[in-house]
Each structure stands twice: as structure tokens, then as C-alpha cells.
Amino acid sequence: MSAPYFSAFSLTTYLAVAVLLGFFFGFFLERAGFSSAHKLTAQFYFKDFAVLKVMFSAIVVAMLGIAYLSLVGWLDMSQVFVPPTYIWPQLVGGLLLGAGFIIGGY
Amino acid sequence: MTMGVQPFPVAPAPLSVEQAEAMSQRRIKKHHVAIILLHWFNAIVWLCELSTGAALIASPYFRVAPYWYINMLRNIFGTRANMLQFHIVVGITWIVVFLVYGIFGFRTYLAKQIFEKEIALDRDDINWLIIRALRILNKSDEPLPPQSSYNAGQKLFALLVYAMIPIIMITGLIMAFHLFSTAVVGWAVVLHFAAVGLVVSGLIIHVYMGAVFPEEKAAFFSMLTGMVSELYAYRHHFKWWKEVKMQEQAWIQKLQGVSTPTGVAPPISSSATPPSDVEKTEERHGPPWTFKRIFRAPEYWPPYAAGVGLGLTLLATFVLMGQGLGASGGFTSYLVAFIAWVAPNYATHHPYWSNYIQPGQSPLITFLVFELIGVVIGGFVSGWLAGRLRIAVDKGPRISRRTRYALALGGGILTGYGARLARGCTSGLALSGGAVLSVGAWVFMLAVFAAGFGGAWFMRRYWL
Numbered sequence: 001m002s003a004p005y006f007s008a009f010s011l012t013t014y015l016a017v018a019v020l021l022g023f024f025f026g027f028f029l030e031r032a033g034f035s036s037a038h039k040l041t042a043q044f045y046f047k048d049f050a051v052l053k054v055m056f057s058a059i060v061v062a063m064l065g066i067a068y069l070s071l072v073g074w075l076d077m078s079q080v081f082v083p084p085t086y087i088w089p090q091l092v093g094g095l096l097l098g099a100g101f102i103i104g105g106y
Numbered sequence: 107m108t109m110g111v112q113p114f115p116v117a118p119a120p121l122s123v124e125q126a127e128a129m130s131q132r133r134i135k136k137h138h139v140a141i142i143l144l145h146w147f148n149a150i151v152w153l154c155e156l157s158t159g160a161a162l163i164a165s166p167y168f169r170v171a172p173y174w175y176i177n178m179l180r181n182i183f184g185t186r187a188n189m190l191q192f193h194i195v196v197g198i199t200w201i202v203v204f205l206v207y208g209i210f211g212f213r214t215y216l217a218k219q220i221f222e223k224e225i226a227l228d229r230d231d232i233n234w235l236i237i238r239a240l241r242i243l244n245k246s247d248e249p250l251p252p253q254s255s256y257n258a259g260q261k262l263f264a265l266l267v268y269a270m271i272p273i274i275m276i277t278g279l280i281m282a283f284h285l286f287s288t289a290v291v292g293w294a295v296v297l298h299f300a301a302v303g304l305v306v307s308g309l310i311i312h313v314y315m316g317a318v319f320p321e322e323k324a325a326f327f328s329m330l331t332g333m334v335s336e337l338y339a340y341r342h343h344f345k346w347w348k349e350v351k352m353q354e355q356a357w358i359q360k361l362q363g364v365s366t367p368t369g370v371a372p373p374i375s376s377s378a379t380p381p382s383d384v385e386k387t388e389e390r391h392g393p394p395w396t397f398k399r400i401f402r403a404p405e406y407w408p409p410y411a412a413g414v415g416l417g418l419t420l421l422a423t424f425v426l427m428g429q430g431l432g433a434s435g436g437f438t439s440y441l442v443a444f445i446a447w448v449a450p451n452y453a454t455h456h457p458y459w460s461n462y463i464q465p466g467q468s469p470l471i472t473f474l475v476f477e478l479i480g481v482v483i484g485g486f487v488s489g490w491l492a493g494r495l496r497i498a499v500d501k502g503p504r505i506s507r508r509t510r511y512a513l514a515l516g517g518g519i520l521t522g523y524g525a526r527l528a529r530g531c532t533s534g535l536a537l538s539g540g541a542v543l544s545v546g547a548w549v550f551m552l553a554v555f556a557a558g559f560g561g562a563w564f565m566r567r568y569w570l
Contacts, residue, residue: 019476021480022431024415025480054416080429083534089527093527094550
């Protein structure tokens with residue numbers, strides 16, 4: 001059976017897997033130092049590029065993994081949610097979030 | 107040797123029991139993590155490629171595997187075409203990883219490592235090979251010449267492997283994509299087979315020495331931990347041991363600011379010496395894979411390590427859930443649940459909130475809501491393991507707490523509004539959408555960084 005598997009899960013399994021994935025998400029974010037607003041904003045002052053490094057290495061790893069898994073036919077990309085594009089709202093939203101990021105420290 | 111005074115002996119001298127005991131306790135770093143990872147990656151690739159490759163050769167002239175094996179592997183993969191595709195995908199991955207190592211790590215890992223340590227045979231190595239062969243034939247009982255960090259046998263194997271790897275890669279690509287004429291492809295098949303055969307003949311010895319031969323157990327474990335005991339280095343790789351010791355001595359002299367005359371034999375092993383290079387190495391690097399060092403250390407992980415962990419989590423989320431990780435969408439669900447609880451009629455008829463409500467189901471039964479619970483637990487566990495838990499207001503040094511609270515609220519409103527406007531935050535849109543190459547996600551990500559870098563100048567007073 002090919003991935004993604006969510007449709008085969010019972011509701012309890014689905015939510016338990018969600019908690020488990022969230023656990024690792026939170027764990028690695030904390031490991032990277034993303035629990036500190038100071039560390040997060042430091043990149044905008046060219047002091048600490050951990051955010052960029054973590055984010056882009058994570059994107060590259062996931063991207064390559066997805067590319068390979070779909071290439072060998074394990075992951076069915078037609079069932080994977082790809083966020084739809086709305087250029088202007090996403091451009092403006094990004095600018096607002098970036099401004100909020102540097103003001104509030106996320 | 108002709109020199110009058112030798113700072114070090116030329117060959118390993120017999121050790122007293124105490125010396126041997128002390129030396130077996132101390133550990134020296136032998137392999138860089140990058141080399142260890144490359145080694146095991148290579149091992150897995152060879153395992154995959156040899157097991158499928160043997161089953162792919164069905165021609166009666168070249169067939170190496172028995173028919174039952176070929177049939178078994180075909181059944182595992184379903185068809186021969188699937189198996190061939192697997193063989194090619196793994197092979198291309200191997201080529202890409204080696205190219206990345208070769209290009210980006212050339213100076214750091216490869217140039218010194220390979221050309222100076224792994225394949226350069228010197229006079230001692232040649233003698234070692236001759237004496238070794240004579241000893242096996244019982245024609246000589248001469249002691250083996252001292253060896254550097256790789257002995258002559260290992261160097262010969264490395265030479266063979268490094269000569270064959272490019273041939274295997276190039277012929278593999280020619281076969282996979284039918285490059286050039288049919289005649290070239292035909293020759294590529296033969297060359298591919300011959301080159302692999304040569305490597306396998308050496309590989310059998312390599313695996314036997316590493317996995318079975320009792321004397322080389324330390325070498326096997328050094329490929330896991332990167333460390334060997336000083337005693338092992340002294341007995342098996344004396345020239346390398348000497349090099350490490352001489353560096354250590356130079357380091358001590360530099361530390362003490364004393365230029366002692368050369369020619370003074372150093373103690374082989376003494377606990378009274380000031381922090382030496384060996385001990386320094388041990389303090390900083392080894393043993394590197396303990397739970398304590400990885401999870402209980404107060405420092406954050408190196409960004410790329412955390413990034414790979416995060417990337418694998420994201421990949422697992424796509425495979426299991428068919429969507430990426432997120433944050434702001436989960437908070438929206440919490441809010442909708444609250445609104446639906448206070449004013450159910452309003453919520454179900456609202457043009458925006460009603461999107462988050464399924465009839466007959468709580469708005470809280472979503473992936474993101476439960477994922478966020480996990481995030482809190484995971485972050486807490488990570489911080490607790492590292493001893494980073496504390497209640498603090500994380501702010502710049504020049505502002506009051508009250509200012510920080512006000513800024514956090516203002517920034518939070520902008521962040522929240524921006525995230526909902528863009529249909530996602532840095533997790534749900536930039537990270538997850540970025541990994542599946544959503545155009546909007548990359549537009550959003552660039553906008554976030556543009557605003558961040560652009561706005562930083564105005565906010566510098568508050569953070570620096």
C-alpha cells in the first residue's frame with residue numbers, strides 16, 4: 001500500500017500519530033534553539049543564522065525524501081496537500097508576518 | 107636511523123603492564139564524523155547494489171547468483187523492471203552523495219584524508235607487504251615495520267576501490283541511460299561487472315577483517331565511535347601514534363611558552379602531564395555517541411543536525427498524514443472551538459469560522475490541534491533533558507519588561523493576521539509548502555525574510 005496512510009487510520013490512531021509527530025516537531029525546534037526569541041531575531045542582525053540553516057536543511061531533507069519516495073512510487077503525490085498559491089495575499093501576509101516577527105520576536 | 111638523538115623510538119618498544127593499562131584507558135580520535143557517515147552510507151549502498159545487481163544478471167555467460175536467488179529477489183520487487191529501477195535510484199543517490207562530498211568536502215575531508223593517509227604507499231608500507239607475505243608463508247619472523255593510520259593492506263584496498271569507483275559510476279550511468287552507441291553500452295556492461303568483481307574480491311577481506319578478525323575489533327568500533335585506544339594505536343599504527351604524540355608535545359610546549367630542546371624523550375604515558383592533546387580531544391569529542399552528550403548537554407544542537415531531524419519529521423508527516431507540519435492553523439481551531447462554544451449559531455454562519463467547523467464534530471478533532479499538543483510536550487521534554495527550563499522574559503538588554511510585553515502583543519497581532527491572510531505561518535506554509543515546492547509558500551517565505559531583514563534596522567534598539 002502506498003503512502004500517505006492517513007485514510008487508513010482510525011480516528012484514535014490518527015490523533016495519536018498527530019501528537020507523536022508534534023512531539024518530534026517540538027523536540028527538534030527546541031533542540032535548534034527556537035524557543036528563544038532572541039535567537040530567532042538574531043538572524044536579522046546577522047549574528048546567528050541558525051534559523052535559516054535549520055529551516056533550509058529541513059526543507060532540503062524533506063524535499064529530497066518526498067522526491068525519492070514519489071519517484072520510486074511509494075508516496076502518491078496526488079494525495080499530498082500542496083498549499084495553493086495566492087500570490088498577493090501570501091506576499092502581503094509574509095511581509096506582515098516578517099514585520100511582526102522582528103517586532104514581537106515570534 | 108642515522109640521526110644522533112631520536113625524540114621518539116622508531117619502532118614500538120615493549121610496554122610494562124602499567125603502561126599498557128594506562129594507554130588502553132586513553133582514547134585518540136581516529137575518524138571524523140563525516141568519514142564515519144560516508145563509510146556506513148557506502149556500506150548500505152554496496153549491500154543494496156550487490157544484492158540487486160547479482161539478481162539482475164540473468165545472462166548465462168555472466169550469471170553469478172543461483173536461479174532461486176534471482177527469482178526470490180524478483181518476487182520481492184514484483185518485477186525485474188522495479189528491481190532495475192531500485193538499483194539505478196540507489197546508484198544515482200550514491201553518485202550524488204559522493205559528488206557532494208567530493209566537491210564541498212574536498213579540502214576538509216578528502217584531500218588530506220585520501221591522498222595523504224589512505225593511498226600513499228611509502229617504503230615502510232612496501233616492506234610491510236613483503237614481510238607480511240613472507241610471514242604468512244612462514245619464511246620470515248622479522249617484525250612488521252611500523253604503520254601510519256592506515257596499514258599497507260588497507261591502503262592497497264583503498265587504491266583498488268578508488269580506482270574502480272569512477273569506472274563503476276560511469277559505466278553504470280552509461281547502462282542506465284543508454285548513453286552513446288550500443289557497442290559502448292556493451293563494453294560498459296563488461297567493465298561494470300569486472301570493476302565490481304575486483305572490489306568484491308577486496309571487500310571480502312575487508313569485511314572479514316572488520317567484522318570477524320578478533321585483532322581488528324578496535325578498528326571496527328572506531329568506525330562507530332571515531333575513537334581508538336592509545337594502546338591499539340601504539341601497537342598497530344605506531345607512526346600515526348608518534349605523530350599524535352609529537353603534536354601533543356608541541357601543543358604542551360606552546361601552552362607553557364617553553365621551547366624545550368628537541369631530543370628529550372617524552373613519557374609514553376603519564377597522568378602528571380598538563381592537559382594534553384589526547385585528553386583535550388577526549389574532552390571535546392569523545393566518546394561522541396552517548397545519550398548524555400547528545401541529549402543532556404546544555405548547548406543547542408548544531409543547526410544542521412536539528413535541521414535534518416526536523417526534515418525527517420516533516421517527511422514522516424507527509425508520508426503518514428499527506429500534509430505538512432503547522433502551527434497557526436491549530437491555534438485557529440482552538441479559537442473557533444471557543445467561539446462555537448460561546449456562540450454556536452454565530453460560528454456556524456460566519457463566512458470564515460464556519461470553514462473550520464464540520465457538522466457533528468468538534469472543531470478540535472484536527473491534525474494540527476493534536477500536533478500542537480505534541481509540540482508542547484516535545485519542546486518541554488527537550489528543554490528539560492538539556493536543563494534549559496526556566497521562567498524568563500527573553501528581551502533585549504535595553505528595554506523594560508513592560509515594553510517587551512507591548513511589543514510582543516503588537517508583533518503577535520501582525521504575525522497572526524499575516525499568517526491567516528497567507529493561509530499559513532512559517533511552519534505550515536513556508537516549511538511544509540516549501541518542501542513540496544508550492545510557489546505561494548516560497549513567495550511567502552521570501553516576503554517574511556525581506557520584511558525581517560528590512561525591519562530589523564528600525565527595531566535594533568529593542569533587541570541589541
